[in-house]
Amino acid sequence: MILGRVVGTIVATRKDPRLDGFKLLIVKPVAPDGKDESGYVIAVDTVSAGAKETVIVVSGSSARMADGCKDKPVDASIVGIVDTVSLNK
Amino acid sequence: MFLGRVVGTVVSTMKDPNLTGQRLLIVQPLTPDLKETGKRAVMLDAVGVGAAELIYWCRGRESSFPFLPAEVPTDNTIVGFVDELHVVEGK
Numbered sequence: 552m553i554l555g556r557v558v559g560t561i562v563a564t565r566k567d568p569r570l571d572g573f574k575l576l577i578v579k580p581v582a583p584d585g586k587d588e589s590g591y592v593i594a595v596d597t598v599s600a601g602a603k604e605t606v607i608v609v610s611g612s613s614a615r616m617a618d619g620c621k622d623k624p625v626d627a628s629i630v631g632i633v634d635t636v637s638l639n640k
Numbered sequence: 641m642f643l644g645r646v647v648g649t650v651v652s653t654m655k656d657p658n659l660t661g662q663r664l665l666i667v668q669p670l671t672p673d674l675k676e677t678g679k680r681a682v683m684l685d686a687v688g689v690g691a692a693e694l695i696y697w698c699r700g701r702e703s704s705f706p707f708l709p710a711e712v713p714t715d716n717t718i719v720g721f722v723d724e725l726h727v728v729e730g731k
Binding site for chain 1: 646647648649650651652653654655656657658659664666679680681682683684691692700701703704711712713714715716
């Protein structure tokens with residue numbers, strides 16, 4: 552799983568019918584110390600995340616194990632909203 | 641599976657119901673000679689590790705298998721402690 556920050560939303564009218572009702576968000580990966588990392592991912596939101604929130608993104612086939620994503624064409628899911636991150640030292 | 645060291649923790653209240661009760665740890669992947677490699681990742685803990693411990697973790701769909709029959713949405717899970725490590729020099 553990676554940490555990310557919600558930076559935008561996706562609106563898609565024509566899409567696979569199994570994606571109907573899902574909220575799609577654009578997530579920018581961030582390091583545990585809060586610095587931005589390269590790239591981005593479009594993830595299905597299963598926890599009602601909002602703009603600028605730090606979230607936990609699970610990717611690959613495990614994304615389909617998120618709540619309500621069984622047998623859906625999904626390879627990245629937001630499965631948690633981060634309250635705090637603490638690093639050793 | 642890969643080597644890593646626990647470097648931090650994540651707290652999340654709003655999360656997938658199947659993640660309830662799971663510990664979320666931040667792990668720095670390591671090479672066999674224990675140099676840092678790659679990006680730090682958030683992982684679940686299947687064995688009860690502590691801060692700064694040397695561990696090994698697995699990746700992908702298989703990382704949810706330690707929690708069966710629950711279908712836990714995780715793609716990285718810590719599956720063991722490292723007690724000792726021996727690397728043979730050369731190829």
